[in-house]
Amino acid sequence: MLMEKERALIAEYGRKMNSAGLARGTAGNISIYDAETGYMAISPSGIGYFETEPEDVVVLTLDGKVVDGNRKPSSEYGLHAGFYKAKADKGVRAIVHTHSDFATTLACMGEPIRAVHYVIASAGTHEIPLCGYTTFGTPKLAEMAVEACGDAPAVLLANHGLVACGVDLPKAFGLADKLENLAKTQWQCMCTGKMNVLTKEQIDEVLVRFQTYGQTKAKPGTLNSY
Ligand SMILES: [Zn+2]
Secondary structure: OOOHHHHHHHHHHHHHHHHOOOOOOOOOEEEEEEOOOOEEEEOEOOOOOOOOOHHHOEEEEOOOOEEEOOOOEOOOHHHHHHHHHHHHHHOOOEEEEEOOHHHHHHHHHOOOEOOOOHHHHHHOOOOEOEEOOOOOOOHHHHHHHHHHHOOOOEEEEOOOEEEEEEOOHHHHHHHHHHHHHHHHHHHHHHHHOOOOOOOHHHHHHHHHHHOOOOOOOOOOOOOOOO
16 A cells, blocks of 8 residues: 555544544545655545545545545645645645634635734744635635745635645644634634734744744744744
């Protein structure tokens, strides 16, 4: 079985995504990219996370040709492939796409995730941008999402959900979970009508401070460095 370890991880993290409240039913999808072979493993279309076994995970090229697996890949395989084509050279090796409650709420309101809380700096950015709306599963969505994301590690898709990138699956999952929490804080602030967004300078200071925080010393703006 090609990408055996990665397929097992995708099955495991699908369950985690569901248990963490980041996914309901079959919404959302997960992928891992192998830069050596150029293959991507992605969760299957329309199978519940608790029913997905490693062999249900599909392996395909970034052009959508299935190389291993009997299932139909996620309808968003083109979205994932678009990010790997654009960001593999920046170290992106895993993507988590969710329709999680609060990130999706902001996306439906046409709001990016703003610097309401300093912890957004731990994603190495001042803001998670918002991509305009277009139909799910289309090449147009992949193109628009990659462009709107720019150098950020994640992007909101209007009236749809969130795409989070990582150097590995635990990092991409952790980012999706963190951004859901930040989106919740922002939504709560918006509900009260009082939202104080931190300035770029204030976030820049946090980015510098994070360089010496925790176990690793990382450069600001490096993907999933904190
Ligand atoms: Zn979706």
